[in-house]
Each structure stands twice: as structure tokens, then as C-alpha cells.
Amino acid sequence: MKTRIYPLFAGLVVLGLSTSLRAAEVQVAVAANFTAPMQKIAADFERDTGHKAQLAFGSTGKFYAQIRNGAPFEVFLAADDNTPAKLEQEGLAVSGSRFTYAIGQLALWSAKPGYVDDKGAVLKQGTFEHLAIANPKLAPYGAAAVETLNKLGLLSSIEGKFVQGENIAQAFQFVSTGNAELGFVALSQVFVDGTLKAGSAWIVPDSLHSPIRQDAVILARGTGNPAAQALMKYLKADKARAIIKAYGYN
Template sequence: MNLIKHMPWLVIAGLASQPAVADQVHAAVAANFTGAMKSVVAQFEADSGHDVLLSFGSSGKILAQIQNGAPYEVFLSADQAKPKKLEEAGVVVEGSRFTYAIGALALWSSQPDFVQNDYARLTSGEFNKLSLANPKLAPYGLAATEVLEALGLTEATQDKWVQGENIAQTYQFVATGNANLGFVALSQIMSQGHVTEGSSWIVPSELYSPIRQDAVLLKKGQDNLAARDLMLYLQSDKAQDIIHTYGYQTE
């Protein structure tokens, strides 16, 4: 009885005290950055006491969701084009855009010794399928086609291309052995600074335009302390050290 009588006050007290305890931020993150982001966020939550809600997906899908009112406050894209597009649409906090990671590409097979740290396997044509991300949709796919072009192997390999809709699926085709060769994000096969399984060739960065991945603070998160803190944290040395262990570079 007493409790019910005091209920309105309890609710108000609860609401008022919330910001002092911890803020929550909802971030949408490009699929290729999944592993790195989870590590960064674990550290961020421990350091700041804030709570982070993560949604992963292809940048294209996240962009469409944001344009249609998704409740994200921070967006980590796989490229620069999509954050710029949102800037033009006026849904981004001005001046918030920065490059949180520069992605690297690897030619990878799940079989040991299949790739001898070079692209001889590609030239030889001795592989069943070459998995790459759809160049129309995914920056890593575009980079893969640039590499093939630079090596003069586009036409020779084209018949063997199989395309993932995003880099996660591209990885899956190779990991399950259905394609014994593929261009994946280095971050997908790297953990604690090492390539953990299969065999690979880390593609020299001269062969493709840099995969600069930009983050933006969306207007929905403008007044959210946790969102602002997360944006700052991503630029800290501590976060960047973690990001490096996943095979990304930073500025």
C-alpha cells in the first residue's frame, strides 16, 4: 500500500538519478570491425562505467537504417563515403567525423601452406574459387578488384569469383573451404597481432586505395555524454593499441 502510494515519487527519483549512474550509447558498427570493436568497448565500459549497445551490419544497411530513423547515436562505417553522405543529409554532429581505422586486405586460404606469403597461387590459377566481397557494396571488395587489376589478373580470375554480400560472408565462404582462396579483411584472420589459422598473403598497401573507415557522432547522440566519450575514446592511444592488434592502422 505504502509502496504504491509512493510509486510516482520512486519513478521520478529513478529517472532523475539515472544520468549520474551511467549513460548508455547505441553504436552501429561495420561488420569488418566487429572483433576489434568488442575489445575496445569492453575496455571502454570498464574505464568509463558507461554502457554500450552494439549493432553490427554492412555499412550500406546501417546507412539506410539511419536515414529511416534508426536509434543509433554513433556510426562506425567501413568507408568514408557513407558518413559523408550522412553529413550532407544533416543528421551528423558537425566536425565529429574522423578516421578510426585504416583497413588492410589479405589473400587468405583456410588450408595451411596454400598461400606462400605471395600471390603465386593467384597467378597459377590452381584454386577452385576466389571469394571476394561485392565491389559494388563493400570497400574491401573494391580494394580486392583494385589489387587484381594492379596485378593484371582480373580477366584470368573472373570466372572463379564468388562474391559475398559483405566481408563477413566472404570470410565464411573461405573458412568453410567452399572457396579455397579469398580476399578478406586482415582483421578477420588476425588476433593479438598474428594470423591465427590457414595461410595468407598480406597485400601490400600500394596495390589498393586505402580503406579509410570513418566514424561519426549522429545528432541523436549529441547530448549523450556516453556517445561523446566513446567518440573520444576511439581516438585515444589505449583504444588504438587494441585496434592495431586486429591488423588495422590508425592515423
């Protein structure tokens, strides 16, 4: 008995096979502040392109050390622009692939409603015992927090109250669990579509710290990977841009 394949069905089979053959996977190192938006972008990216992004989240400084030591990442979404540029100069990233995917915003946040005022005056009152920040040597948001306190003339008086996380995700966790009354976090961790998720917050003015320009780059291991190229293109498209903006990034 002969099996007939109807032309339309045969075309669909060929299309499905060619799509699956083209689909690829990319290993992505993502700065901790960008966790929530990147999880959403990665899900849409897989639906829209067939490519899959395997995500790892952590501090930019730690990822830099891991990449230099041969970690198998192919794309890096950093929390600054210096680290990707450095990797490019060292020959560990693809020259010309780097671009700014987001400009981050710093927020002073407490899980307690009404605890942080909209001008950050709570910092000057100094009635708190613990202030969470990310490690300023590893995390750009931690460095921005220290710079902010320095400009406010409060660093020396508050420094002894620091509860330091390895990255901005840990700093957020310290505040959300009550181990610190308040802390400097990424705006994207506490705001969505312009609405505060919980607690109280002060959005730190950009004038108090250097711009948190977050650059993406294809790493040397990602050379020739179509999924790496596709992801970089996807991050620049309107759908991803809308998600990034919704989480408070410029």
C-alpha cells in the first residue's frame, strides 16, 4: 500500500523541519538587575524565533572573571558599559557587536509602606540599622549607590550600616526578607509599568551618580551562533524595547 503525501501537508512538513534545523541555543550571562525583563524577553524570543536562550544571572564583575576563565557563555548582558568594552579589547568579545540595551535607574526601597519618602530624606534621618547595597566592586548598581551617598555627604556616617550582597538580587533579598530596613536596588526590581509593586521607594535622581549604561555583547564563544545573532537583533526590536521600558529602564 502506497502512502500519499498531499502537497500542502508536505510543504508544512518541510517548513517544520527547516525551522527546527535552523533553531539554535545560546548561553547568556545576564546582570542580576535585568532578571525579570530578560525572563520575559527570552520566553517571547523562543516563541517568535524558535531559538532558545539559556539564562544565568549574577553580578557583572563575577561574570567577567568567569568569562576570562573560560565559562561557556556566548552573549553577555552586563550592568555597565565598561566590562563589555574591556572584553572586546581583550579579544574575548566580537568586535562591533556591542550596544547599549538599557540605561538603568537606581532606587532606594523598603518593603515597609511609608518608610522611604519620595525625596530620600530617610537617609539623613539615620534611624535605620541596616542598609542593603550590592558589592560596589562587582555590581555597577552598588557602585552607583556608593556614589550617591558620597554626593549626599552621607557615606562616612552610613557605611557602617551596610549589609552587602554579592549582586543587586541579593541586596533586594535582604530588604524583602526584613534583614535590612531599606536598601539600594534596581528600579526594575520594584516597579512595573510605573507602579510600585510593594513597600515604599525613592527613585534616585540621575544627577547623583554616573549613568548606568548597560551594554550587551556577543562573546568569542558565540561567534557564528545564529541564536546569538538573533538575540542581539531581538533586543533592539520594538517588542523587547517595550518590555525593557515597562520595567523602568530608559
